[in-house]
Amino acid sequence: MSTYGDRGNIICLEKRCEWRGIEARVTQVTLETPVRELKSCDLIFMGGAQDRQQKLAGDDFLHHKGPVVKAMVEQGVPALFVCAAYQFVGHYYQPYQGDKIPGAGIFDLYTVHPGDQKKRLIGNVVAELSCQLSAVSCQLKTIVGFENHGGKTYLNENPKSQIPMTKPLAKVIKGFGNNGEDGYEGAVYKNSIGSYFHGPLLPKNPHIADWLIAKALEMKYGKIIPLENLDDSLEWQAHSQML
Amino acid sequence: MSWFDSIIATNAKTLSKISTTLRLGAGATWPGEIALTVKPNILSSLLSGLRKGIIIVAGTNGKTTTARMIVTILEAQGLRVIHNASGANLLNGIVSALINKADWRGQVSADWGVFEVDENSLPQFIKSIKSIKSKVVLVLLNLFRDQLDRYGEVDVISEKWQKSLESLNNVKIIANADDPLIAYLASSASRPGPSFAQATAGRLEASTRFFGLDDPSQFQKKIEHATDSTFCPTCGTRLLYEGYYYSHIGIWKCIKCKTKRPPLDVSECDYPLPGLYNRYNTLAAVAASQVLDIKQETISEALAGFVPAFGRQEEFTIDGKKVKIFLSKNPTGFNQSLRTILDLGAKHLLLVLNDRIPDGRDVSWIWDVDFELLTQDEHVITVSGDRVYDLALRLKYANLNQFFVEPNLHHALKQSLDVSSKSETLYILATYSAMLDVRKLLTGRKIL
Structure with a gap:
């Protein structure tokens, strides 16, 4: 379901592994991909889509792949969910008109669409990481990207009844973030991240890319494997330009 | 009236x-x-x-x-x-x-x-x-x-x-x-x-x-990444293509409906x-x-006798050197420009990315462009524009590691012309406002 330059996230992960001599194979998960192939993955990425494609993929996800991805995330397999996929891993999506559309229920969050007449949340965004993403050495605590969403996402459906396990990823400095109201952007649950940032997210935020890679290695080999440092001067230059 | x-x-x-x-x-x-x-x-x-x-x-x-x-x-x-x-x-x-x-x-x-x-x-x-x-x-x-x-x-x-x-x-x-x-x-x-x-x-x-x-001889060997309408507009089934010319343009049919x-x-x-x-x-x-x-x-x-429109393969001669501008404003357009100039044997390239209102503020789309078509050995590349570092980063992740990064368009243009010889053409691929800026510099002859 690639729209909005989602491929950039894949290219980024692939190259950063390649440059370190980490062998990585990308499997494109389509409607036709069998579940066992999905289960063999060490890192999951899911991006946005046009409504029509999303509906097709959504039905498939909810009934077949969603429960598998949920189990994998629970086990600690790192994953990145962006835009529509971010909305989809929550409890539900409430359209302006009509019934709630159930989500995969992986993250404790939900999304509400305030109506077609309401302005979409569009523009460059800068946010400061509020979650401790350990195992990453980074120069900056910010993340940068571009957001374009109609739906507003809220974390922790019922904060009183449980310990909030799903935490916000970052605090918005410039832009809207999850809903343009509470000042938060994205979500973190176990080793998985959800975010409205495309742009795409990873190339200009190499610290996030490396965190995902590190977590994937840790899960696969059962121990922390330090990542070799790369020359990220261009990455941070592109990052800093947006601050 | x-x-x-x-x-x-x-x-x-x-x-x-x-x-x-x-x-x-x-x-x-x-x-x-x-x-x-x-x-x-x-x-x-x-x-x-x-x-x-x-x-x-x-x-x-x-x-x-x-x-x-x-x-x-x-x-x-x-x-x-x-x-x-x-x-x-x-x-x-x-x-x-x-x-x-x-x-x-x-x-x-x-x-x-x-x-x-x-x-x-x-x-x-x-x-x-x-x-x-x-x-x-x-x-x-x-x-x-x-x-x-x-x-x-x-x-x-x-x-x-x-x-x-x-x-x-x-x-x-x-x-x-x-x-x-x-x-x-x-x-x-x-x-x-x-x-x-x-x-x-x-x-x-x-x-x-x-x-x-x-013309099946024009079918693409590899499907481009920036492909949109691959599902049947009537029934929603994935379309079957005899061949793609570019993006989702090709000889298609739906086996279901x-x-x-x-x-x-x-x-x-x-x-x-x-x-x-x-x-x-x-x-x-x-x-x-x-x-x-x-x-x-x-x-x-x-x-x-057709003469191209401004910025659409428009040609200039600057100091005896040929310059061709290709407006390239979205993934499909950019991919088509790249393929065309590679067919024309392009060696010198200036790529300019802006993010003003006419260009679109979101530059994510550059990740859908197949810059992997360019190679280190055959192409001398300069990048410029408001979002020069985004473009540079994209090239880096397309296996290119030697190119010029010049935020100032004026300098970038001069630099690209300096390194090309009189028998060669400088190909400029630019987003809309960048294309207008390039034309202004070229027609105003400000760079010389």
Whole structure:
């Protein structure tokens, strides 16, 4: 379901592994991909889509792949969910008109669409990481990207009844973030991240890319494997330009 | 045209003259904007002055070139044409173009109006020509992802178009058969409506001519990443392609509902410009001219002498060195530009990425461009523009590690020219506002 330059996230992960001599194979998960192939993955990425494609993929996800991805995330397999996929891993999506559309229920969050007449949340965004993403050495605590969403996402459906396990990823400095109201952007649950940032997210935020890679290695080999440092001067230059 | 409309048109025209004299910009859209504010339906009233009819060119890529080709052919036939040549394709730009050509009474006097119309403005434009009695030809080129932050997704645009096309009477549609969405829109618009009333209202007279390519030698070996309409527009099943020409353009069919690429009415002609995308632009222009009963001979002669529009393979000579500008504003356009210049043996490249309003603020799309086509050994590359570091980063992740990063466009241009020799061509691929900036530097000769 690639729209909005989602491929950039894949290219980024692939190259950063390649440059370190980490062998990585990308499997494109389509409607036709069998579940066992999905289960063999060490890192999951899911991006946005046009409504029509999303509906097709959504039905498939909810009934077949969603429960598998949920189990994998629970086990600690790192994953990145962006835009529509971010909305989809929550409890539900409430359209302006009509019934709630159930989500995969992986993250404790939900999304509400305030109506077609309401302005979409569009523009460059800068946010400061509020979650401790350990195992990453980074120069900056910010993340940068571009957001374009109609739906507003809220974390922790019922904060009183449980310990909030799903935490916000970052605090918005410039832009809207999850809903343009509470000042938060994205979500973190176990080793998985959800975010409205495309742009795409990873190339200009190499610290996030490396965190995902590190977590994937840790899960696969059962121990922390330090990542070799790369020359990220261009990455941070592109990052800093947006601050 | 009523006396009131005449007054508005004349006044707007005077303002436009003052603007041009003061060098505030010849392609200004504000005279049209003023006229539209005073009289929202000024467009229909201005258009009614066109003696023979209106030709509308719509689609994501190729509008300016196709419209210019049609104008060239019509003028070769000795016809008088009004055209929004500056590429200002919102309603205010079209009204401005009409006002500029109006006489002192505010009357438009020409045979044809040839207008490229922005994707989002097409439904509004169609609304204003409903009452027009003269002939309407609608050329539908393609729909690709473009400025998602501004236009929304391809599916959203196509839905708007479908609703709007249903309301058109007496229109000839020229459509790209190789784009499944366009073929679907054109076919559903030309089919008689569900009710008899609609049929008798003229829907039966609507007819469609399809253009496309029948040239498997041009099929792509590898599918481009930026591909949108690969699902059947009728039933939603994944389409089966005999081959892709580029993006989702190709010979397609649906194995479930049996919808397939419509038979082609026009599939061959002589092409004045390089690039597969320009074959489509040319075929569209030829198909449109044919429904206006222009002789094949006139069409061929006119096209042989075709001069490209500004920034669309436009050529300059600077200090004895050739420079060619390729406007490249979305993934499909950029991929097509890259393929074309590689076919032309390009060695020196200047890539410029801006993120101003006309370019779209979101530059994510560069990750959908296949920069992996470029190689370290064969290409000398400079990158520039407002978002130079985003572009540089994209190149880095496309396996390129030696290129020049120069935020200042002026310096970037000078530097690219300095490293190329007189026998070589510098190819500049730039987004819309970047292309205008490059032209300004080149035509103003400011860099020398």
